[in-house]
Amino acid sequence: MPEGHKTHFLARAHHELLAGEGVKVTSPQGRFRTEARKVSRRYLDSVSASGKHLFYEFEGGAIVHVHLGRYGKFRQHPSPPPKPVGQIRMRMIGPAASIDLTGPTTCRVIDAEIQQEVVNRLGPDPLAGGRKLDVWKNITQSGQPIGALLLDQSVVAGVGNIFRAEILFEAGLDPQIPGSSLSQESFDQLWKSLKRMMTVGLKYGKIIAVTASEAGMPLAKVPEDQRFRVYGQTECRRCCTPISSVEVGARRLYHCKHCQS
Ligand SMILES: [Zn+2]
Missing domain, CATH: 3.20.190.10 (MutM-like, N-terminal)
Structure with a gap:
């Protein structure tokens, strides 16, 4: 989608x-x-x-x-x-x-x-000036898992299944943490990742989760099959353990149990 x-x-x-x-x-x-x-x-x-x-x-x-x-x-x-x-x-x-x-x-x-x-009906849209503080309020007011909240368009608008997985991985967050238990520090990291990935996505017209230094090449040259760190992957590139996938918010969520705990 x-x-x-x-x-x-x-x-x-x-x-x-x-x-x-x-x-x-x-x-x-x-x-x-x-x-x-x-x-x-x-x-x-x-x-x-x-x-x-x-x-x-x-x-x-x-x-x-x-x-x-x-x-x-x-x-x-x-x-x-x-x-x-x-x-x-x-x-x-x-x-x-x-x-x-x-x-x-x-x-x-x-x-x-x-x-x-x-x-x-939509939550703040980070690509249309949506404010960090408003997203923070929406997330911390809920006992739902953060993995489900990110897909809820009334919490934050524009995040889909790939962004959700990649943002949570970059922030090192377990997708099952309730929004109300998220620390300010974790949310700051989550927001930073979200803004970075969505801005890159808008610039290139596609989601590129990896950074240029990680890929060892300019983002425009990253091959299609090397854009993601966890989405659709079987093994974690960082720790080499298997990637897990579970249903969260009615969609399959990829995550690394070792890096996101
Ligand atoms: Zn890992």
């Missing part, structure tokens, strides 16, 4: 490609056809992200709200785009570029009031 770095990355890219232009909106698959007509051929004012939600704001107040969910994907094409292939829910065609959306959890037209309701 795309995490917060990816939605912010897409928002920037799509804003650059399409904002300030009249955009034709269609639904080759058909499921979004009626709603697409409400915004089609209007000017796209801006594209923004909150947590894992994307908002395409059109002149006149209509907003296309997209949540990619687990299977949603965007593809970019020149303009005019090629003939539609597959289940394209939404196609946006600008003068210079076009984008196709397939498999989203949410793709609908809303107004500013509903957008505000969506944003109000």
